[in-house]
Amino acid sequence: MDLRDYLKVLRTRWFSIAICGLVVLGIAALLTWRATPQYASSARLFVSTQGSTDDAQANQGGQFSVQRVKSYADLLTGQAIARRVIDDLGLEESPSALAGQISASSKLDTVILAVTVTDPDPERARLLSDAVARVFVEYVAELETPPGRDEATIKATIVDPASVPGSPISPQPMRNISLGLLIGLLLGAGVALLRETLDTTIKSTRQLESLVDAPIVGTISFASDAVDTPLITGLDTYAPRAEAFRVLRTNLQFIDPDIERKVFVVTSSLPGEGKTTTAINLALALAEGGERVALVEADLRRPKIAEYLRVESNVGLTTVLIGRLALDDALQPSARAGLTVLTSGSTPPNPAELLKSTSMTNVIASLREQFDIVLIDAPPLLPVTDGALLAAEADGALLVVRHGKTTSDQVTVAVERLEAVGARPVGVIFNMLPPRGGDGYGYGYGYAPEAGAHTETTSSGMRDTDHTSSSTTT
Template sequence: MELSDYIRILRKNWIVIAIIVLVGIGAAAVYSLTRTPLYQSSSEIIVSTQSGSTSTELTQGNTYTQARVNSWVQLASSPKVLDPVIADLGLDTIASELAKRVAVSSPLNTTVVQTTVTDSDPARAADIANAVATSLASAIDEVETLPDAPSPVKVTPISTALPAATASSPNVPLNLALGALVGLALGVAFAVLRTVLDTRIRTSRDVIALTDRPIIGAIPFDAKADERPLIVQADPLNPRSEAFRALRTNLQFLDLEGGHSFVITSSIPGEGKSTTAVNLALALADSGKRVVLIDGDLRKPKVADYLGIEGGVGLTDVLIGRAELTDVLQRWGRRSLYILPAGKVPPNPSELLGSKRMRELLEVFHQDADIVILDAPPLLPVTDAALLAKSTSGAIVVAAAGSTHRGQLAGALDALETVSARVAGIVLSRVPTRGPDAYDYGYGYGYGYGYGAEEAQAAPAARRSTAAEAPAEPVRRRSNAIPPPRDPSV
């Protein structure tokens, strides 16, 4: 992953990271508050030679004491030193336990012995440190004294331990800082792991990493999409409307063979394929194209409900020969848009959509219409869309950002390739307009918001006026499947 990916991960998961950091700080605070405060006091002694008068003898004596200082450090933690301390202070412990609270050290190249005692009582810590220094001085004098000769070393106290004013442990600021750092590390690790394990498609980069099929459209997320599915009709200046017009433009630049008919499908239900099909058809019709929208979802048809037309008779009836195409094909509004609803739900949708009659019907529409749009069922549950895509110019697969999993999209594309159907492109729906993934939405959407109040009201009216005055585009007619457009002024 690149640096931008990590930045996006942090932006996307900053709330979780912040919570984990706060938990780390809280855990450190609880730990600090539940620990018994400990105090440290230190005393120091220096061991020097007391024999010799010349510089050579003094140097030899200093070398001797430095060589012996490590032995005296070890001696300070022995029962020989600590037992007298326990007896003098009346401590309720033994030498081995007291030794755990006594730290004895000597700075490098010196003969200074420092004794540091840690205890929950600051006064007692000071008393023990001073007592250990005194006992150690006596022990050193005893072990260094030779038979029938005085001790060659001299022990001199150089600092006396005093009760500490503040506790040395727990170090609350340090513990809180460590808790924050640990929480931050865990939070970032969780965010990265969560992103790596997340198989949902969120940006165009996820699609590019999965397939070489082009992304021909990105439809922004709209919280009110269910309330106004026909956004191109309801609000032409909405960013979603502009996104469908951009999709319309991209379709016109696709180099496809075999006419211009497209199956709109998805991998699973609920990704927005039907609303994409309807709004794309409206956008194409607004550009002056003669468009046929076929509801090829013979299992859960929605086109008739979205457009508010009668859908009881339609494609099913034509395929089984119960109705003529001219009787069920409906023109919608004043656009050159013709709707073929699904009709009744049949018991054998796949057989009907893959029949010879269906292929002949598509050939008729290819002759009479500029563009044919088919709303088809999802690819993973059923094979209907794959059968239809094989008879058209290509399939447009809709994938919902943040919902569709990479495996689902890959399975849908594999289903199309299995029947040798062409994938015209991928459309990302529900692309977020805010947040770390919003950069994938691109620019250019929302220019309509630059209108003034009067211009915003006038723009739709101007479009309707232009559409009413413009003559209908001539059609290369070889059959009577699509009736000629009526005069919009009638």
């Protein structure tokens, strides 16, 4: 994936990223609201040696004090100081609990030591901070007094007593909410990219080009009205889906241009990729273009063509293959001039045996002689072998791939199934693309006449377009 792919993932999955951001934001807000406010009160101590008027000794004592300050910072957070404070103030909490409230710090190369105590009560935080500082001064005096002497070599002096804090140090609502939103968005983006990385479904023409050694002859956008109006005959002339099949019809002419009469199998990797409706609409588009087209329903397991085109289904391909009816008698004209349909007929118990029979070879040869183009709607390649067997008898297979559903592995295995029987994919039809996405294809734009235009048929049969408004330049 390159930068463009990453940006595309973020753009297409923005809703899930936003939801993740809002969820983490809500969690951060809830935790902030339920958190107990903590107040911090600090006191500062100055650590010095019992000095001498000699400059060299004073400098040496100062270095010694700096070294001692680092150790004092550790002592302040220990349980020994906490225990003394508890005894001094008569507290009931444990030394370890109080030690957890105490922190100490010192600036580098200084003898200033800061002690801070946090507590939900600001007044108690000040009281504890003062007590810790006072107790620590006494503790240092005890530690630094050599045996047999009355004075300590180092002493700690309180220079800034603790004060009552005016506002809590935690929680910080703005910081927590901002971090929650940022973390949520980053987490959502990470999950989206991970899903995209693990998702092996085909979502771009570049993926298809790397998997199939055949051109992409058509890209069909998904249309919300496809369920109610699956055939292009029910669409407006300028509908994007209808135009997409005209483009497919044009591209089909460049496949094996030296062959005058062509036979193509329309198949897919798995069911549900739209191969049957693609075969029907392609046949309708070819017939609209003046071709003599035969549409054969060779999916003997799940036939659908007769239902879509509203023709007789009881008599068809199986009737011809078992010799009960001549081919010419089984062919049915459709409502579209130029399109002839051979339905499946009765569902047989042995579809694969019928489709690989000599009779099927003869049917294909006979149809090739009578029609300009023969389209065979075949079963999907992965569940059964029927589609591959038919492709071996035809000029090649048109492989239908559904955007966002067909995986790379499925396409690869489908191509292998075709090649195993000596067949080949001659073109790929990328189906159900998002209306406005996908590598410059499948945008679903229409190019209908401008509003206010109407067409009239002249006496010569040509269509003239008049505009009721003034013309504009586009």
